[in-house]
Amino acid sequence: GQQVMQIPQYQHVQEGEDFTTYCNSSTTLSNIQWYKQRPGGHPVFLIQLVKSGEVKKQKRLTFQFGEAKKNSSLHITATQTTDVGTYFCAGRVTGGGNKLTFGTGTQLKVEL
Amino acid sequence: NAGVTQTPKFQVLKTGQSMTLQCAQDMNHEYMSWYRQDPGMGLRLIHYSVGAGITDQGEVPNGYNVSRSTTEDFPLRLLSAAPSQTSVYFCASSYGREGYGYTFGSGTRLTVV
Numbered sequence: 061g062q063q064v065m066q067i068p069q070y071q072h073v074q075e076g077e078d079f080t081t082y083c084n085s086s087t088t089l090s091n092i093q094w095y096k097q098r099p100g101g102h103p104v105f106l107i108q109l110v111k112s113g114e115v116k117k118q119k120r121l122t123f124q125f126g127e128a129k130k131n132s133s134l135h136i137t138a139t140q141t142t143d144v145g146t147y148f149c150a151g152r153v154t155g156g157g158n159k160l161t162f163g164t165g166t167q168l169k170v171e172l
Numbered sequence: 173n174a175g176v177t178q179t180p181k182f183q184v185l186k187t188g189q190s191m192t193l194q195c196a197q198d199m200n201h202e203y204m205s206w207y208r209q210d211p212g213m214g215l216r217l218i219h220y221s222v223g224a225g226i227t228d229q230g231e232v233p234n235g236y237n238v239s240r241s242t243t244e245d246f247p248l249r250l251l252s253a254a255p256s257q258t259s260v261y262f263c264a265s266s267y268g269r270e271g272y273g274y275t276f277g278s279g280t281r282l283t284v285v
Contacts, residue, residue: 064214066214069212093273093274095273095274101278102262102276102277102278102279103215103262103264103274103276104276105273105274105275106273107273108272108273148214148215150215150274158203158220158222158228158268159217159220159228159230160205160217160220160274161217161231162207162214162215162216162217163214164212164213164214165214165215
């Protein structure tokens with residue numbers, strides 16, 4: 061079955077440092093979504109990427125979809141304590157119907 | 173407020189008991205899904221639905237049943253609870269169109285003893 065892996069599993073940064081999480085799928089994806097889950101909370105939708113090589117920005121967050129549509133990344137510039145949480149990618153397999161498979165997540169901790 | 177409502181928020185079951193986790197959304201979303209979240213394993217899809225009367229299995233469907241008789245409701249039934257079903261369960265819904273992500277409920281924390 062489809063597997064979506066994320067690395068790293070954990071990341072500890074000082075406030076102001078950059079952060080990147082990588083998402084890799086074993087199969088080609090029709091689109092990829094990113095979610096953020098605060099500690100004790102529920103996942104919240106951030107963005108969706110659809111096109112090969114697509115790059116989207118939301119303030120300090122940059123999302124990228126790979127050319128082969130099998131990988132994606134989320135980069136946060138100058139992290140803040142409000143960025144703390146777990147970031148998940150989630151993808152739909154091309155031709156795989158409507159199943160949305162989540163990655164394993166990257167837990168980000170930000171120290172002052 | 174519009175959104176996805178899950179009940180109960182917490183539940184303790186004994187092994188072998190059955191129960192239903194409730195999920196309701198008032199956004200007229202076609203898609204609804206159930207996920208379970210376990211430490212280090214992300215969110216795993218249990219069952220999903222693309223509209224009233226239509227359901228399908230996800231990655232980990234064993235031990236769970238669903239039905240979708242209305243657009244709004246998507247209950248998850250545990251048939252005979254096992255300790256391995258101890259987890260946090262999230263219900264989520266979405267429009268079935270490009271660009272729309274899932275809206276998640278606040279979750280049900282289930283412990284099976």
